[in-house]
Amino acid sequence: MQRITDIQEMQRTADRLRIEGKRIGFVPTMGFLHAGHLDLLRVCREQCDIVVLSVFVNPAQFGKGEDFGRYPRDPDRDEALAASAGCDIVFIPNSEDIYPPDASTRVEVEGLSELWEGRFRPTHFRGVTTVVSLLFHIVKPHCAVFGQKDIQQAVIIRRMVRDLHFDIEIIVAPTRRENDGLAMSSRNTYLAGSGRSDAAVLSRALRLAEQAIAGGERNTAMILAIMHDELAGSPDIKLDYAAVFDAETLEEIIVIDKAPVVIAIAARIGNTRLIDNTIVKGETIES
């Protein structure tokens, strides 16, 4: 596995691979890899000849008072894990190279970036779309893989790619879960003791919502009531939102009459913010 830190070297490498006719796949991450990231690498490997992983804790997507400083980092472990997952290139740029001191350009998907997570993290998605754009210009991939856990991010990236005519296929890979259902996240490392066991209630609430829909419930007020009931059993969980929304427009849904729809939860346990979601597909609605 090749390790690249220099932006121009990454661009020249991508140019060379493209001239050789190689299909370049890209998995952008903030590092501290877990099994969910390795799934993304495997999905990428199935679609592409060359798999590039980037590790960059992007300051622009953290708000004031968020966890940029304490976000977990372990680049040596990341490299070893990436190599074991068959990654070809790990790109670990310096923050000063990515953002010159007077950097002033931003890429923003209006509307979609202001909903749901955007209400709690008003500058977050602008930071994401800006860094993903510039990483696309550096890595020059044919396809890029994002995790379903950050579903709003994936929807916004798809919209950005369409609007700005990036010639890149966006793949969204399923969420990897712990044995008790907790969606894997680098931030789970913040959880300890009862917080860790409480965290599983998010995925339990999502499963109950899915079961209600499979059982014929179409009224989202009823579905959300079931979720709130389940969450109420864990009083240390502070809910930011539970919602059912359209998988493309992110608009709230009152009666489920088409698919796919997203059921999403965001909550806090102490200082740790957790998100999770499930996508309800057509076969569930039609059954």
Add this chain to the structure above:
Amino acid sequence: MQRITDIQEMQRTADRLRIEGKRIGFVPTMGFLHAGHLDLLRVCREQCDIVVLSVFVNPAQFGKGEDFGRYPRDPDRDEALAASAGCDIVFIPNSEDIYPPDASTRVEVEGLSELWEGRFRPTHFRGVTTVVSLLFHIVKPHCAVFGQKDIQQAVIIRRMVRDLHFDIEIIVAPTRRENDGLAMSSRNTYLAGSGRSDAAVLSRALRLAEQAIAGGERNTAMILAIMHDELAGSPDIKLDYAAVFDAETLEEIIVIDKAPVVIAIAARIGNTRLIDNTIVKGETIES
């Protein structure tokens, strides 16, 4: 010369040319070509194997009440002129393909876009940087040529390319002028009679400013006074601004103590808005 209207066909063509090792040059325009555009094509030809011209009157860079509707258009003539200038590909996309109905992504260079022209056209540069970004993703050039007449646009594009790590060389080509000094512009077609002859005062004022600097004047208040005096001789000219600013930061300069600096004018004659500028280089300052 090849004519392409389909976005995917342009992307596939660019991919093929890149695999063949060709260097792709790009001249984005709003059409209604004049000799200044043909200069850009020639500069592009000198640097590149393949020259791509785009013709797209971009609605997003016109403000409310501006001249989008009456902007001059003549695609057949543009194609003939481009072919005669040795252009290889003319890309003429449809507006509905460039901007889907719910397009909501924008690329913005903050700060620089709000100065000078930005005060009079507050959404203009956002429209420019968004369309140039997406055209870069479609044409996939190695280099792109912009005209010096739109100097603030060129400075903003350079900043965007640097900040978003576009792997594209930006070339700024000199302004082509009519015999009386008027900078060539598709909008000059709006000028008639005395308005047309009055318009030459912009370049005369710039020449007087250059002469003052060559003669040792470094105080920009004195230089601007000379320009205002010259402009006062044409009372039908309504000045928006005359200014001396840094060629990279666009910050106003009080005493010229380094180069390059830009001397710029923006003015209206009736409903027609004209801009012009000159770049004062190191050799003038040091002499």
